[in-house]
Amino acid sequence: xxxxxxxxxxxxxxxxxxxxxxxxxxxxxxxxxxxxxxxxxxxxxxxxxxxxxxxxxxxxxxxxxxxxxxxxxxxxxxxxxxxxxxxxxxxxxxxxxxxxxxxxxxxxxxxxxxxxxxxxxxxxxxxxxxxxxxxxxxxxxxxxxxxxxxxxxxxxxxxxxxxxxxxxxxxxxxxxxxxxxxxxxxxxxxxxxxxxxxxxxxxxxxxxxxxxxxxxxxxxxxxxxxxxxxxxxxxxxxxxxxxxxxxxxxxxxxxxxxxxxxxxxxxxxxxxxxxxxxxxxxxxxxx
Amino acid sequence: xxxxxxxxxxxxxxxxxxxxxxxxxxxxxxxxxxxxxxxxxxxxxxxxxxxxxxxxxxxxxxxxxxxxxxxxxxxxxxxxxxxxxxxxxxxxxxxxxxxxxxxxxxxxxxxxxxxxxxxxxxxxxxxxxxxxxxxxxxxxxxxxxxxxxxxxxxxxxxxxxxxxxxxxxxxxxxxxxxxxxxxxxxxxxxxxxxxxxxxxxxxxxxxxxxxxxxxxxxxxxxxxxxxxxxxxxxxxxxxxxxxxxxxxxxxxxxxxxxxxxxxxxxxxxxxxxxxxxxxxxxxxxxxxxxxxxxxxxxxxxxxxxxxxxxxxxxxxxxxx
Numbered sequence: 001x002x003x004x005x006x007x008x009x010x011x012x013x014x015x016x017x018x019x020x021x022x023x024x025x026x027x028x029x030x031x032x033x034x035x036x037x038x039x040x041x042x043x044x045x046x047x048x049x050x051x052x053x054x055x056x057x058x059x060x061x062x063x064x065x066x067x068x069x070x071x072x073x074x075x076x077x078x079x080x081x082x083x084x085x086x087x088x089x090x091x092x093x094x095x096x097x098x099x100x101x102x103x104x105x106x107x108x109x110x111x112x113x114x115x116x117x118x119x120x121x122x123x124x125x126x127x128x129x130x131x132x133x134x135x136x137x138x139x140x141x142x143x144x145x146x147x148x149x150x151x152x153x154x155x156x157x158x159x160x161x162x163x164x165x166x167x168x169x170x171x172x173x174x175x176x177x178x179x180x181x182x183x184x185x186x187x188x189x190x191x192x193x194x195x196x197x198x199x200x201x202x203x204x205x206x207x208x209x210x211x212x213x214x215x216x217x218x219x220x221x222x223x224x225x226x227x228x229x230x231x232x233x234x235x236x237x238x239x240x241x242x243x244x245x246x247x248x249x250x251x252x253x254x255x256x257x258x259x260x261x262x263x264x265x266x267x268x269x270x271x272x273x274x275x276x277x278x279x280x281x282x283x284x285x286x287x
Numbered sequence: 288x289x290x291x292x293x294x295x296x297x298x299x300x301x302x303x304x305x306x307x308x309x310x311x312x313x314x315x316x317x318x319x320x321x322x323x324x325x326x327x328x329x330x331x332x333x334x335x336x337x338x339x340x341x342x343x344x345x346x347x348x349x350x351x352x353x354x355x356x357x358x359x360x361x362x363x364x365x366x367x368x369x370x371x372x373x374x375x376x377x378x379x380x381x382x383x384x385x386x387x388x389x390x391x392x393x394x395x396x397x398x399x400x401x402x403x404x405x406x407x408x409x410x411x412x413x414x415x416x417x418x419x420x421x422x423x424x425x426x427x428x429x430x431x432x433x434x435x436x437x438x439x440x441x442x443x444x445x446x447x448x449x450x451x452x453x454x455x456x457x458x459x460x461x462x463x464x465x466x467x468x469x470x471x472x473x474x475x476x477x478x479x480x481x482x483x484x485x486x487x488x489x490x491x492x493x494x495x496x497x498x499x500x501x502x503x504x505x506x507x508x509x510x511x512x513x514x515x516x517x518x519x520x521x522x523x524x525x526x527x528x529x530x531x532x533x534x535x536x537x538x539x540x541x542x543x544x545x546x547x548x549x550x551x552x553x554x555x556x557x558x559x560x561x562x563x564x565x566x567x568x569x570x571x572x573x574x575x576x577x578x579x580x581x582x583x584x585x586x587x588x589x590x591x592x593x594x595x596x597x598x599x600x601x602x603x604x605x606x607x
Contacts, residue, residue, distance in 0.1 A: 185457075
């Protein structure tokens with residue numbers, strides 16, 4: 001018996017993903033934004049806080065300043081590009097921390113059931129009934145905002161979704177015969193969770209991770225907009241929208257570009273995440 | 288020395304409206320190298336007995352009570368998680384009914400066998416891979432290396448069951464539980480797998496517990512038969528005696544209803560009635576509602592399991 005060359009499940013997932021044009025375009029845009037954020041110093045001519053163009057403050061978009069100049073004489077394109085750094089970093093770290101909390105709790109609740117499940121579910125309910133923005137404002141005000149606080153708050157509210165996804169998947173897989181077979185051959189509960197349940201739950205974990213990113217980015221933008229997020233002069237889109245709002249009727253570019261940047265990034269991430277979910281879960285019937 | 292020693296094992300599943308008693312006072316002893324067949328109809332408690340012996344049932348919902356439950360000298364009722372994990376695979380291993388679902392679909396066969404080997408033995412990855420290939424060759428797989436790199440869905444049921452047996456044997460267990468290992472396979476493969484299990488059992492000198500409802504399987508593979516009904520052991524005897532001279536009325540009825548014992552076309556003989564409801568078993572002997580020779584005593588009181596000769600024992604008031 002000669003088995004054909006094994007094609008990994010990833011190959012089929014990629015094929016399904018490539019069929020979804022919206023997700024593919026969203027992925028490409030997201031990749032572009034990520035590359036821009038990484039290579040920000042190379043594609044911008046000044047630092048993000050350099051007030052080099054004070055005499056040209058409020059300049060409209062033109063060949064020299066693609067996105068114009070802001071009220072404090074800084075190149076606005078540079079600010080937007082560096083803003084992507086802040087937004088993406090917070091989005092990704094918060095999503096990573098969401099996994100860090102959500103996966104173990106979800107796996108424990110799903111595998112052990114009973115009292116462990118009860119405790120985790122009550123904890124989830126506790127976090128679901130508190131409006132994230134209000135809690136974030138309270139925490140942000142108490143700790144004066146800052147990068148770490150925003151990540152912490154976003155993770156604190158982002159893990160719930162991941163935890164529920166993992167729990168449901170683990171609960172379903174734990175009933176499978178191969179888990180019992182592994183037990184019968186001497187696998188410990190920890191081993192089963194690490195080597196059987198989580199690898200089998202990897203699709204919802206990836207999807208949960210990607211979908212947690214836009215939530216964290218929106219939270220960061222909201223907090224920065226309200227003035228308790230990332231402190232100036234570090235550029236944050238939310239903060240820029242807040243400033244740009246004041247000049248909206250006279251210097252439209254100060255409000256439009258950060259808003260568009262935020263909207264496009266969040267939309268691209270969400271579409272990408274949706275595409276991933278459909279690609280990784282072939283049993284899910286189309287939209 | 289006794290490898291597996293079960294005394295008065297009871298397994299129950301408490302429900303909202305009463306208790307389902309899957310196993311009611313089963314005792315079983317297995318010596319090293321011995322091969323035993325547990326036969327019985329669906330719901331007679333044969334699989335649950337094996338699961339309970341390895342403590343593989345989830346507790347709760349199940350409740351396991353026994354006077355003694357020892358496997359390879361380890362008290363399975365008192366053993367902690369790590370001790371259980373050490374017994375499973377090393378002392379006792381299990382082969383399941385449906386090989387299609389017994390492997391994790393996201394890893395290759397090789398990965399899973401190697402992981403099992405390394406969970407119990409201190410071997411490097413490459414040494415374990417060599418060992419895995421040798422094991423696959425041992426279960427008569429012609430192209431071990433190709434199979435090692437295959438995912439479970441790429442293989443046939445018979446091939447997977449061979450791989451499952453290889454995995455179960457990877458840590459040289461002293462006793463192998465085979466829970467209907469051929470039920471999910473087609474008939475030609477069944478014979479091969481049974482032959483393989485029997486051959487490996489003899490070569491490795493391990494004990495075998497074959498759980499099945501197929502009397503043909505029992506006849507081919509084991510030395511001693513345990514007949515279960517309604518969560519109790521009805522009769523135990525050497526395999527030859529079970530077929531030639533069954534003593535218990537249930538065993539007799541079972542043998543009479545076996546098709547193909549006499550040539551020619553004829554109606555199948557069946558045992559009248561239905562198997563007992565485990566949530567509400569009949570009083571006394573579980574078989575008395577269907578038994579041809581039952582009387583008031585059978586309905587009132589359960590017969591004790593008594594030795595009838597050196598090698599035979601049964602639970603029946605009619606056998607004194």
